[in-house]
Amino acid sequence: MSADVNTGTREFILPDLGEGLTEAELISWKVEIGDEVHVDQMVVEVESAKSVVELPCPYAGQVVSLHANAGDTVSAGQALLTVAEAGVEMGAGDEGDGGTPASVSQSGSSTENSSGANLIGYGTSEPKTRSAKKRSFGGKHAAAPAVPTVIPDAPSQPPAETPASPSNSSTTxxxxxxxxxxxxxxxxxxxxxxxxxxxxxxxxxxxxxxxxxxxxxxxxxxxxxxxxxxxxxxxxxxxxxxxxxxxxDTRTPITGLRKVVSERLTKSRQEIPEATIWLDVDATELLATKKALEARTGEKYSLLSLVARFVVAGLKKYPIINSSIDTAAGEIVTHGDINLGLAAQTPRGLMVPVVHGAGELSLRQLRDSVSGTVGKAASGKFDPSELTGGTFTLNNYGVFGVDGSAPIINLPEVAMLGLGRIKDRPWVVDGELTVRKVMYLSFVFDHRACDGQEPSEFLTFVADCIENPISLLPEL
Structure with a gap:
């Protein structure tokens, strides 16, 4: 937070975004220069690597300057806008200087508005008095005069104490x-x-x-x-x-979510000694069970929610799959809770929202949670809490019309299950060739956490549940 207690202005800075995030992209302004704002009024929409959020202004008063444009990347601690508190008259030149408060005597005083929804980095205590140095928008600690100074193209010459008059300057x-x-x-x-x-x-x-x-x-x-x-x-x-x-040519900066996804996937490939196994599975009985369940209950059940139920049962049976690697400590952390991540393609890019406590949910509750998560993927607007804490990821790329894949593990988890499309294929049943609904399961695991036995048994368990859903009853 930056303030000038003499002029009664307040700089609303981009607060700490949490989760180690240090920057965000400014999506849109909700206010304009000259608007009156009240405490906790939403003034700007920003997109971090985790989510799109609207930020409330912790001050009341008149907006005298906006320090960034839509599409700009802003860093935590950087000023977003400047507010002149109610009752303070701004000079004619205050708007034209980029919104940086002018320096005056130290005798002025102001009252900070108390906010009921303080942002991280903002409190209700009176701010400390700071020197009246101006800040440029290019850096958090850079000093800049109220009017951009004309700098000659001669680095050895010391800058003049005062800006050159336009009438006397020959600088082009x-x-x-x-x-x-x-x-x-x-x-x-x-x-x-x-x-x-x-x-x-x-x-x-x-x-x-x-x-x-x-x-x-x-x-x-x-x-x-x-x-x-x-x-x-x-x-x-x-x-x-x-x-x-x-x-x-078209150049697209790698920023925001795309930047985080790139870094995480690159790190996953570099760090994890991964192995992939797969099975082709007869899903005919799964489709029949889904149809019978819907007819009996009058409710809709997605195939993804049914497979998710099988996966949860498999993770309980083989808990090493529900683990993560603590690289710093050199430990395998086997989790007591099952937090099921669902890889989702959103308008913002690839995201993995998490169904927390999936191991304690009934089939109906799990279905509702999966359905709600998939529904939010259409907008990509998830709360940060919905994107953290996953212990295992389920990836349904069959919706894109592909049979299989070698998915990249979602760090720091140790495994991921991929679901391919369901398609009519020739299949042998009781020694007879027939046409069945067949899908491919792709399973990738971290060889540091386990060898081939547990992953193979887990994948076979899930496949058996898909081919014969009634076989899951003893596990319930």
Whole structure:
């Protein structure tokens, strides 16, 4: 939290997101500059690697500046907006300086509004007095003047104590260095051969935004316009060829959930000595049981919920499969609770929401929990608590029309079961060739936790339950 007790302004910073998360992408603002806000009013929507959340402002007053744009990546501790408390009149120039509070005497006072829903990092105690240094949007501790200073292109010359007057400055726009708020903006500019800091910024306080970079790209300012000194134009890429290439290529920054998924899957492949086994299973009786159960109860049961019930029974029978590896301690942790993760494709990407306490649920309760989880996958908006604590993952990729896969284990778990599509195939029953409903089960396990016996027995148990559901009755 940052505050200027003299001007009565408050900076609402991005709070600690928990779960080791340090950044989020700003999705949309719920307020605009000049709006009046009250304590705990939702002002911004951000997307972390775990979930999409709306954040409440802990202060009441008038919004005088917004420090980031939709699509920008913001870090925990970075200012999101500045609020002038009720009864404080802002000067005419306060909005134009990017929302950074001006420095005045230390005699002013303000009353912090008490919030009933404090964010992490915000309390109800009076803030400590801080020096009146300005902060740029490019860094958490960087100092910046209220108006961007024109910096000459001569690093050996010390900066002037006061900004040069526009009428006396001979510095051109190309020599200016503008603040850039987002690494994504800098990368976008760099990919097109543009120095983002050399562009005129239209954001608060002269910040260079994505729109500024896109305008420069569309105007033809690319790699050809920024040939390094000493490089002949003949050695530079052809502007036409570069333009054609950039028109055909699409670059998508790896951020948010995609970044976390990439890191976790990469670590899983690097760290785990995994092995995969599979079985083809006759699911004809499973489909018949589902139909009979629905006819008898008048309720709907998904195949996924039925298989989930078999999996829970198998995990109770072979608890080593319901384990995780504590690499730091060098220990195998066998869990007492069964928290069943369900790999789900969402608009945000691959997520694994968790049905907690699945081992204690009845078939009907498990069905309802699985159904609710699958329903939320359509939006991808899960509470952070729903995405943590899993002990085993079930992956139904058959819905995508594929038969099998070698799934990647969801760290720190030690195993995952994959379900393929159900399809009519030739099958031998009682010595006779017939057509049956057949599916493939793919099971991947961590060889550090167990050898081949327990995984094979677990997979065979689940397969037997699918082929003959009544065989599960003794396990209930």
């Amino acid at each position: 726009a190309n020599d200016r260095v503008s603040p850039v708020s987002s690494p994504l903006v800098r990368k976008l500019a760099k990919d097109h051969g543009i120095s983002a800091k050399s562009l005129p910024g239209t954001g608060p306080g002269g910040v260079v935004t994505r729109a500024d970079v896109m305008a420069a790209i569309e105007s033809g300012a690319g790699a050809a316009a920024h040939v390094p000194a000493g490089t002949s134009p003949a050695k530079a890429s052809s502007p036409a060829a570069s333009s054609d290439q950039s028109d055909r």
